[in-house]
Amino acid sequence: MSEVPNWRQSVLDPLQAGLKRIFPDYGSPVVPVVRMSGAIGRVSRFQSGMTLQAIAPLLKKAFAVKAAPAVALIVNSPGGSPVQSHLIYKRIRALAEENEKTVIAFAEDVCASGGYMIALAADEIVVDPATIIGSIGVVSAGFGFVDLMQKLGVERRVYTSGESKVILDPFQPEKPDDVARLKAIQEEVHDHFIEMVRTRRGEVLSKEHQSDIFSGQFWSGKTAVALGLADRVGDITSVLRERYGAKVRLKILSSERNFLARRLGIGGASGAPLVDRLVAELDERALFDRYRL
Numbered sequence: 001m002s003e004v005p006n007w008r009q010s011v012l013d014p015l016q017a018g019l020k021r022i023f024p025d026y027g028s029p030v031v032p033v034v035r036m037s038g039a040i041g042r043v044s045r046f047q048s049g050m051t052l053q054a055i056a057p058l059l060k061k062a063f064a065v066k067a068a069p070a071v072a073l074i075v076n077s078p079g080g081s082p083v084q085s086h087l088i089y090k091r092i093r094a095l096a097e098e099n100e101k102t103v104i105a106f107a108e109d110v111c112a113s114g115g116y117m118i119a120l121a122a123d124e125i126v127v128d129p130a131t132i133i134g135s136i137g138v139v140s141a142g143f144g145f146v147d148l149m150q151k152l153g154v155e156r157r158v159y160t161s162g163e164s165k166v167i168l169d170p171f172q173p174e175k176p177d178d179v180a181r182l183k184a185i186q187e188e189v190h191d192h193f194i195e196m197v198r199t200r201r202g203e204v205l206s207k208e209h210q211s212d213i214f215s216g217q218f219w220s221g222k223t224a225v226a227l228g229l230a231d232r233v234g235d236i237t238s239v240l241r242e243r244y245g246a247k248v249r250l251k252i253l254s255s256e257r258n259f260l261a262r263r264l265g266i267g268g269a270s271g272a273p274l275v276d277r278l279v280a281e282l283d284e285r286a287l288f289d290r291y292r293l
């Protein structure tokens with residue numbers, strides 16, 4: 001008995017062959033790449049850094065590419081808000097499981113603190129040998145102006161209906177109970193961060209160096225691989241070509257504003273005073289500069 005020809009295949013095969021001749025990259029695997037750069041959370045009253053609200057549309061778009069074998073994340077962040085870091089982490093994991101996608105994170109200059117928390121959402125973390133990575137800890141910083149107020153002869157008057165409403169007021173003497181309360185909160189957040197690292201990296205994490213790993217220290221990418229904080233040294237192009245073939249195509253998705261937009265405040269709150277924008281820029285730069293070598 002002669003076989004009945006598959007008319008769909010007889011039409012599609014020549015069509016696909018023709019498309020490949022016209023478009024050499026037709027049929028090549030595509031990997032969406034979500035670039036996540038900058039401080040995490042609100043930078044100032046008028047400017048937000050990386051937040052779930054800002055990054056969620058890009059993540060949704062990336063994971064919606066059904067034919068994509070994976071989603072790549074480029075992370076370049078010194079950290080910031082632990083809440084926003086965790087929310088972004090959870091959204092990445094939810095989308096990865098929902099769409100059954102492999103996630104690969106590529107750490108650039110800095111992948112520290114909240115930036116590293118986001119990278120934990122990936123199934124594999126790739127670093128440059130000189131990447132600064134780690135800083136698994138929690139920090140709160142501020143200033144005390146008590147002596148300055150006395151020298152200026154300024155009296156501060158604050159009225160509250162709760163005894164802890166002005167805890168750690170920089171214009172009042174520091175109270176041991178207030179510091180102890182802050183430290184307790186920091187410990188809770190730190191413990192949660194540690195648990196995330198152990199859950200996601202437990203199998204490869206160095207057992208003998210965990211006291212150092214969770215101390216807030218940071219390392220070069222090369223050392224991070226040895227400690228189990230990252231999986232390998234490499235770059236996005238070579239790693240994806242190695243895994244998905246030489247013709248793999250990268251589809252870059254980014255919410256970064258360009259240089260001119262950052263300076264003019266485009267994309268942030270309209271009418272934000274220049275001083276506020278400059279302060280926000282300096283605050284973000286200070287976060288990055290902490291990890292500069």
